[in-house]
Amino acid sequence: DTAVSQTPKYLVTQMGNDKSIKCEQNLGHDTMYWYKQDSKKFLKIMFSYNNKELIINETVPNRFSPKSPDKAHLNLHINSLELGDSAVYFCASSPGPGTRPFFGQGTRLTVV
C-alpha cells in the first residue's frame, strides 16, 4: 500500500563510485520530485518531472542525472560520488506542478 516507495533505504559507498536510487509512486500523480535533506534538516528541491518531462532543474552538479521512464517512476543516478553527496534523498510526487508533495521514506546515502 506504500504510496511513494524508494529503494534502497540505506546506501553506503566509496568515493568515486556510481550509484542509483529508484522511486515509484502508485498515487496516479503526474509530477515527481527529488529532494535532498542535509545534516541541518534543510530540504532542497533538486529536480521535478511532470508527465516524464523535466520542469525543474535546480543548481545541481551534472553528476546527478534523473530519469523518468514513465509517470510512476523517477530514478536518480549519481556518478563519481563525493563525500559532500552524503545526505538523505527523498523522492516525492504530487497531482500536478505546484500541488503539495507526498514524500517517500528517504534514502540515506553515505559516501566514505
Place this chain on the structure above:
Amino acid sequence: EDQVTQSPEALRLQEGESSSLNCSYTVSGLRGLFWYRQDPGKGPEFLFTLYSAGEEKEKERLKATLTKKESFLHITAPKPEDSATYLCAVQAAGSARQLTFGSGTQLTVLP
C-alpha cells in the same frame, strides 16, 4: 530569494505543557504555507496548508495560524507521540512554484 526561518531549533516540553513553534518567511507573493511533520527515519508527512493571513487550521492537538510574515504551530496539551521534527515550507506565486523549506523544529515531549 524566498526564505524560511524556524524557531526554536529544538524544544523540549513536558506532557501537557502547551507551546508554539514559529515559522518566519519572506516570499515574493505567498501562494501557500505548508506544515509537515517528520519522524526519525521517515519522510515528511503533510499536516496543513494555509493560504492567506488570518487563516487557521486545526488537527487534534495542533493548530496552525498565518500572518503576513509568519506562521505559528500551536500544540495544546502535547503527548509523547507528538515528538517529531516539524517543517514549514512556503510556496511563492509564479511559474516555478516549488516549495522552500525551513530547517525545522525538533520537538520532544517528555512523559
